[in-house]
Amino acid sequence: MLALHFGLSESSVTKYFKKTLPKVAICLNQLIRWPSADEVRENLPIAFRKRYSKAISIIDCFEIQIEKPSNALHQALTWDTEGGPQTQLHIRVFEDSGFLDKLPLGSIVLADRGFKNIAHLLEQRGCTLLRPASVGSSSKPTAEEVLQTKRIAAIRVHVERCIGKLRDFKMIGPHSCVDISYIKFLDNIVTIACGLVNLKDCIFSNQV
Template sequence: MTGISEGNASKRFSKSLPIISKFLRKLIIKPQISCVKANLPLAFRARYYKVYCIIDCLEIEIEKPSDAIKQSLTWSEYKKCNTLKYLISCTPDGIINFVSGGFGGRASDAVIVENSGFLATLPSNVNVMADRGFKHIEHLLVSKGCVLVRPPTVSAGTKPTKDEVLETKRIASLRIHIERVIRRLREFSFLAPHACIDNKLLGYTDNVIKIVCGLINLQSGIISGR
């Protein structure tokens, strides 16, 4: 079979991507609380049995925009480059239950949580687990009767107590599930750790993320034996 031209391949890609995304995004499910509890890993059951989901942000490097305003909006102080940020949420057993649209790298985690539509998908009276970087979102969760579970904040120059150290270690050992999910996202070359998305492809990135998240939910579980 002869090859096709670059222009023809581009047209097929741009037409096919939204269609594939339309179907695979349906695999990003919003499970019932009872379903999450029924599949809760043992490590959560003693102290964190109310955790419904674990959240984190995925940052993807992009080509430096030519427009100065877009450069500013996408600049990430954390990554020291221009990025897109996506809020990813998974259940304690590793099923992706929410992925946001892309935000400029300048957007804080709190801004993304508030404006991504995540809160609308969150049931009332559940716990949400996050890392220490998710500051100033407690009031957003309280409005839905939810509780934020994150490592205790320790003031600069203050030595953490033994209980604070233990709590930080416990949460870190459970948060690893969202990190494993993001690691799977990074296995796709488009989202690889050192990939840099061309500006011409930015309009396709939201669909790519949803396709990849749907595919990951079809894979074997991140917890062995489940």
């Protein structure tokens, strides 16, 4: 589309696009900030205040489909599996992200069941990971666990709405498939999308 609009070849547009992505990401990264603990508490939605007044963050993730790499090792690195080396990789990525450094002592971090392997890292920082109880085939959840799961799900919906806004961008949409040559630019692409989302209206009103 850009090639047709500007009278350029597709190869030229691709070259300019890839060259520009990191520069745009640097600019829009300034629109992504971690608020202070006081700012979080002042703006904490009403739904959080009764039971989760110490909540400082909701951690979540989303998958991006990519073209299948031809290299078998590269293919294996993209598989989303539980346990073993892949879990250790997820933990290392989490540690290297700088997320832990942002958490004040005594903070609560909300998550879904899939984040159980980071609980010990939060405990080392004096923080608490709050997530629904794990579901086992041999045990039935208690009434309290079911209620807790519903409560956490009701307030985690806000981060799902944020992810939904990111998914509005076609390149990282739910049914998109990123070209193999753009994998190294994915951090830039997501940064740009996040910066643009932060320029939009609030996710929820002050009364939610």
